[in-house]
Amino acid sequence: MRRSLIVFLSLAVVGGLTATPAMASAQGRADIPQSHPQWADPAAKVADTPPSSTVDFRVYLNLRDQSGAESAAQAVSDPHSPAFRRYLSPDQVRDSFAASDQTVSAVRNWLSGAGFHLGAVPDNRAYVTASGSADQVQRAFAVKLGKYSVKGQTLRAADKNLSVPASLSGAVLGVIGVDQATRLFKPDHTDGLTNPDTPVTQQAGGPSTAPPSKGFRNSGPCSAYYGEKTDTTDPAYQGKQLPYAPCGYTPAQLRSAYGLDQAARLGADGKGTTIAIVDAFASPTIYADASEYARRNDPAHPLTKAQFKQHIFPPTPGQEAPDRCDASGWYGEETLDVEAAHGLAPGADILYVGGADCQDLSLDTALNYVVAGHKADIISNSYGDTGEDIPADEVKAFNQISLQAVLEGIGVYFSSGDNGDEVARLGSPSPDFSASAPWVTAVGGTSLAVGKDGRRLFETGWETGKSTLTKGVYTPGFPGAFNGGAGGGTSKLFGQPFYQKGIVPDALSTKNQAGGAKGRVVPDISAIADPNTGFLVGQTQTFPDGAYYDQYRIGGTSLASPAFAGVMAVADSLDHVHHGFINPVLYQLTSRTSAINDVQHVDGAVQRVDFVNGVDASAGLLTSARVLDYPNLTIHTTKGYDDVTGLGSPSGLPFLLLV
Structure with missing residues (x-):
């Protein structure tokens, strides 16, 4: 029987998930809540991830004001609101709600210090892109990477929740790319x-x-x-x-x-x-x-x-056949x-x-x-x-x-x-x-x-x-x-x-x-x-x-x-x-x-x-x-x-x- 994914729900404006801060743990680190896929069960593990294999990932950053952003989103979309369809520009969204430059710098500095190669940060400061070896990922996020059998595929995932330094607990929303869960999208x-x-x-x-x-x-x-x-x-x-x-x-x-x-x-x-x-x-x-x-x-x-126009992200290098x-x-x-x-x-x-690749x-x-x-x-x-x-x-x-x-x-x-x-x-x-x-x-x-x-x-x-x-x-x-x-x-x-x-x-x-x-x-x-x-x-x-x-x-x-x-x-x-x-x-x-x-x-x-x-x-x-x-x-x-x-x-x- 499939186990349901359990998450912490918040009765926010829309009734959806909010940005739960990373939870404090021992040795000055903090867990990223529910960052471990339910399907990455020990019984489903088929192999370890080779330490030298390349992992490309994105560290998503919390908004500065999650509840304020949700309130503003409801206001611009609610026909009974005086702010109905008074939309914000991308610059206004970034300046009002996105992670600060200081937060971006702190995350980049940590990743760089861990030996990762850093990529571009999008204009809305939503995430920091990085890449490195599986061994570097394991040490930086304090996990062990393995390959798991799920729904007819073999996907990479960590053995437990990812964690980050406690000083970044309020900055990190989540990480996409360390596991391959989005390969389940079809x-x-x-x-x-x-x-x-x-x-x-x-x-x-x-x-x-x-x-x-x-x-x-x-x-x-x-x-x-x-x-x-x-x-x-x-x-x-x-x-x-x-x-x-x-x-x-x-x-x-x-x-x-x-x-x-x-x-x-x-x-x-x-x-x-x-x-x-x-x-x-x-x-x-x-x-x-x-x-x-x-x-x-x-x-x-x-x-x-x-x-007709296209914007095609280049294929991720180093994919394994x-x-x-x-x-x-x-x-x-x-x-x-x-x-x-x-x-x-x-x-x-x-x-x-x-999208760039089929890994994630x-x-x-x-x-x-x-x-x-x-x-x-x-x-x-x-x-x-x-x-x-x-x-x-x-x-x-x-x-x-x-x-x-x-x-x-x-x-x-x-x-x-x-x-x-x-x-x-x-x-x-x-x-x-x-x-x-x-x-x-x-x-x-x-x-x-x-x-x-x-x-x-x-x-x-x-x-x-x-x-x-x-x-x-x-x-x-x-x-x-x-x-x-x-x-x-x-x-x-x-x-x-x-x-x-x-x-x-x-x-x-x-x-x-x-x-x-x-x-x-x-x-x-x-x-x-x-x-x-x-x-x-x-x-x-x-x-x-x-x-x-x-x-x-x-x-x-x-x-x-x-x-x-x-x-x-x-x-x-x-x-x-x-x-x-x-x-x-x-x-x-x-x-x-x-x-x-x-x-x-x-x-x-x-x-x-x-x-x-x-x-x-x-x-x-x-x-x-x-x-x-x-x-x-x-x-x-x-x-x-x-x-x-x-x-x-x-x-x-x-x-x-x-x-």
Whole structure:
């Protein structure tokens, strides 16, 4: 049974984690609380870390005034506050709340004295970067580094909490990079063919040598819109002949379904807003692929070179081959994110920021880059942990970056995950981090039926039940076996944030809690995610006959997050304001109104035909019935707020004008 990560909760303004100072210990040192991963158990240890191996890490620094920063963040995002949307500049945030120059110098001096090579300090003074040998890390932080088996990977971690000199106990928030916990973050996209519990394939090559991802195509028959074609040749499922799954919706179909075409007629298409997309690595063909995709599927809205920029962190040197991860798998994530964001908001600028490596993914560095320099108005993040078992000091580091984003008026969106309630993987229900963090907007997923005229026929929660047709029989029977769905549930890490009070039912907020406490519930809002009613994407892939561009249907909350980011970019241009952290407005102004489409359960299923080998019919076809909004989970789509779709999905112009 998985052990839950236990952290010290504070009833701060948002109900989240605060910067707990390092705790005093013997010999003039102080522990960094909860900096030891729960999964780094002696029974899971497989080897010691070689003393000469290189470790790159970042020492995050406490804010000077954590409570003041949280109060200011609530004020600029609360529509009832006189400071509503009076955002601070990055310089104002740094000068008012960031660690002082003296604190930065003290930490740098300690690290330098311990023999580490020091790197740059970001403009917001969030952390100090350093690198050195594993032996130096062990001596500096008074730990022993080992390699542990966790969730199919072998990851580095310390044997106990890290510690620092007692004189720095008030300065250090946490350390990212000594352990490899953030390697547990994964892209939240799926083609819906494989089971969500299938392990990630490891690549032998590093980020600069990884080939395009393995090729995938959709087999026919499929429909140009929901209900266009019905399977009349295969046996009925539950007494009904099912419609074939859509081939993949185009940008125009999604703009129509979510009412963005109405905003376009008013001159609002996202222009004036920059959407940043944060992932790991960088696809070498991304601009060519996204341009070709727009040319084929949305020719009136090309992705111009002036609209697209990239900032790619250089690969971390010295990675050991066994520790390298699926770089090419992240190429597909980037491609989906860019094409979806541009497809929904064709006038917006796109900034792609790629993390440096797969040792710890460096996603915190990439995210902080955008926030520290206010490089974008919206940030879409389509990745997360399986559950919330990230060490608490690393959680607090991510939380601090998102808090600064709120102060600056940057909206940070995270996909809620693709494994439903996570019971199948973890044995107990849990939302995924980072979507569960209180200062971000968690985007859940839906199954979306778009009709011939582009209108939304219905929308329900994305939780898939799969029954495979074998020798004329569907196995297993209705409602099938769980095959992926939107993440959600009640956090064990974070208390109930102010914006969810009075809106989220107590029956949900008190789950996973003790003594009547209430927790943060995920998600906040939702958008299309089901790969069985998914989005058409185009990407250079590796096929048996070579590497070239092709198109296929895809989904996951990796689709929902950039799609909703596109909706908000259009809202920015329509309302002539950057909306920033949208949660207080979502819950206080748009909930219980027609601006939000209350996503509810719909009884439905589609028929899907796939190539067994994912490429062609040479190995045969696989036919399956896919039940929409699979019922056998601990999270459910219901009337009102629910833990699959949150408040619901955006409802065209009423939503765009009210937010």
